[in-house]
Amino acid sequence: MKFLRDRKVRDVLWQVLATVGLVAVVVFFVRNASDNMVKAGIASGFQFLWRDSGIEVPFNITGYKPSDTILALLWTGIVNTLLVSAAAVVVATIVGFTVGLMRLSHNWLLSTLAAVYVEFVRNIPLLFFVLFWYFGVLSALPTPKESYDFLGIAFLNRRGLSIPLPNDVTGFRLALIAILILIGAQIVLARWAKARQARTGRDFPTWLVGFVLCGLLPVAALVAAGAATSWDVPSLRGFNYRGGFVLVPEFVALFMALSTYTAGFIAEVVRGGIQSVRQGQIDAARALGLTPGRVVRLVVIPQAMPVIIPPITSQYLNLIKNSSFGAAIAYPEIVAVFMGSALVATGQAIEIIAITLGIYLTIGLAVSAFMNWYNARHRVVSR
């Protein structure tokens, strides 16, 4: 047994042992699974995806019908997941940054209120919030006849939130193209201004121009597009609102729970990021005579952002994964329609689980690829 004292031999031995062990376990499971499936009479394969689903999806923007294939059902689930995630990401970011900055306020009341919010949402399970909004708040809303009326165009009741839809979307398409061009122009302009300042030292009001280009003009474009078309405003007919678009209560509940919950975590990330900027940096900037606004813009934000972005990205990722909590209140996202309804209808457990996990892993890989790219670009060069 003398050769066992050689480290290289032992290294190889350990790895061979681990590999053999893992392979044995996997083979054991796969053999059992195929045995069990033969006994249960389940055929494996992905042909079931092209079968008619026959499953109703009460909330979809893909135009899905029960006579469509299971693949179309899966696509509807993916779109619904991304829809609620996108809406919640936007609101969670806004609320999170606001609360995070509030926590840093020197005003004791303001920072305490923010701290109470953060400690409240972070210490309670997300599922609690989802159920609370759905069964506690939304089911206690009035019937359609007694809806909350927002300016006569949007109506909130226990069947959901009815909002108006434009009859003609060409105007909005044009506005969207215009906005993309404006954003492109702003990027080019900012590059040019930066280069000129580096060359000649002359300042250019990039932020002011940016506010007009990416803030005011897009709003104007959207307003113009909205004015150019007629609107399908929901109205009470019989016992319910017809017309417009109905955001079902499942969507509203999941959206509220996800955005308020994630905002608590984002607030902590923002606070940590800003606190990571050393006081000396701020003092030095002040000593150079920079105005408070410039201290924040030129010194604090550029140093805080690289600290904030990676954890915030993983919060976004968590939010997307957490949108699966919608399954608990039957919001038709991936897990509910595919791992739930489609699995019950077809019995193809292994295939469906593999596809579902594959989708989430793909989204995760895409987001972390972006994160790595961003980190590589924005790494603070320490000297």
Add this chain to the structure above:
Amino acid sequence: MRAARPPLPGWLETLRLRLFATPVDIVVSFLCLYVVWRISLPLVDWLLVEANWRGTSREDCTNAGACWVFIRARFAQFMYGQYPVPERWRVDLLGLLAVLAAMALSWRRLPRRREAAITALVVLPPLGILLLHGGWGTGLALVETREWGGLMLTLVLTFYAGLIAIPLGILLALGRQSRLPMIRFASIVFIEFWRGVPIITVIFLASLLLPLIMPTGFNVDRLARAVIGLAFVIAAYMAEAVRGGLQALPEGQVEAAQALGLGYWRITRLIVLPQALRIALPAMTNEFIALFKNTTLVLIVSIFDLLGIAQAALADPAWVGMNMEAYVFAGAIYWFACFGLSQWSRSREKRLQTAYGR
């Protein structure tokens, strides 16, 4: 230049500086006060002032506030679920044993503390299962796991999933730092896979796949499936928490140990882990809190933990419309447990920092 105004006496000056330093501050402070006023007043009214405390049925709730009578009537269910009433002493006994063990072990001057801890960890988990489940020749009546529920089930899930997840997480973290490529690769795949998928799908997956991949006739208990699913995910997150601690350890520690002629396992056990785990403890506590919060997801496979029981109680025709009461009660328990744990971890962290003079 304006002359500096003389400071107000004592706490008034503090109040001025922290609330009314500038005109903007004054406006903000009053806005905040208004918000607090508008939220807390109706809340206190509903929770306490206008609440109903006495009685036995829904008809006793005549005041406008919360109907705590409902919680009182259902309290035992919230705690034990459908666990048969004559057998509930077993749950209480186990709880008492666990609390006693925890108290004894947290007493720093307990003689042979290390051995006692190991004994408790070896004896308590199987004893707990025997006591709660019964049968298997223990002389206790058999209580199927589907009758377990409420807070007791939440704690059981957290404890047993944590019991698997913590050691597994440490092993995975070590594996990820290993210099053997095969072991490193396997650990990375395991960690990234379970971290990449939603816990809800894992619980689904465990309840659907575990019966499928086991030999025919070998039945994995429904509850055990949920525990395994939870444990795997949390182990992956735990591994990342431990890795933080491992990476924070100065290289010199391992090199010095190697120079002394210690082998890998001894270095890991005596040098690396004691220090790394101490550094990683706050992050690990966070993952443990996440585990506690995520046990609620077993609702999806019809296992009724505390939140599930609260949810199920809403369907009782004798207590229609008690949604808020049920949620507030369950939510408060979760909040106090999680907040308590995180405060404990914070105070410990502070104590260690002062102990090391950092």
